[in-house]
Amino acid sequence: MGKPSAERKAVQRAREAQQGIGKLEIHLSVREREILRRNCALRRPGREPYGADEYVELLILQDGERLERELKALHNRRCGKCGDKLPVTECCHDGDSQCWVTLGWHETKLKTNVS
Ligand SMILES: [Zn+2]
Numbered sequence: 258m259g260k261p262s263a264e265r266k267a268v269q270r271a272r273e274a275q276q277g278i279g280k281l282e283i284h285l286s287v288r289e290r291e292i293l294r295r296n297c298a299l300r301r302p303g304r305e306p307y308g309a310d311e312y313v314e315l316l317i318l319q320d321g322e323r324l325e326r327e328l329k330a331l332h333n334r335r336c337g338k339c340g341d342k343l344p345v346t347e348c349c350h351d352g353d354s355q356c357w358v359t360l361g362w363h364e365t366k367l368k369t370n371v372s
Contacts, residue, residue: 320367327365336361 285293298306331343338356339348344365350356
């Protein structure tokens with residue numbers, strides 16, 4: 258016989274606390290929730306869809322890897338104005354078109370065609 262649901266939840270919460278798992282509340286539009294639900298299934302055709310937690314976890318890890326690669330590539334370049342290693346976050350030439358700070362963040366921001 259299975260454990261009562263309250264007991265199972267308590268066990269689950271204890272396990273998550275032990276693993277340092279925390280809850281994060283995010284606000285999504287109807288459209289975004291629909292995309293999430295649809296893509297959780299589309300990414301696992303013929304298999305049980307990703308759970309929302311799992312899907313978001315994997316996106317975070319995937320973007321972490323991508324950002325690391327992008328930052329490594331940036332470290333090999335320098336600001337055209339001050340010569341500092343990229344990414345430069347502060348520069349007295351901010352606003353100057355030759356200074357990386359002015360437009361450089363477009364290289365690291367998350368890009369999407371969705372508006
Ligand atoms: Zn600069």
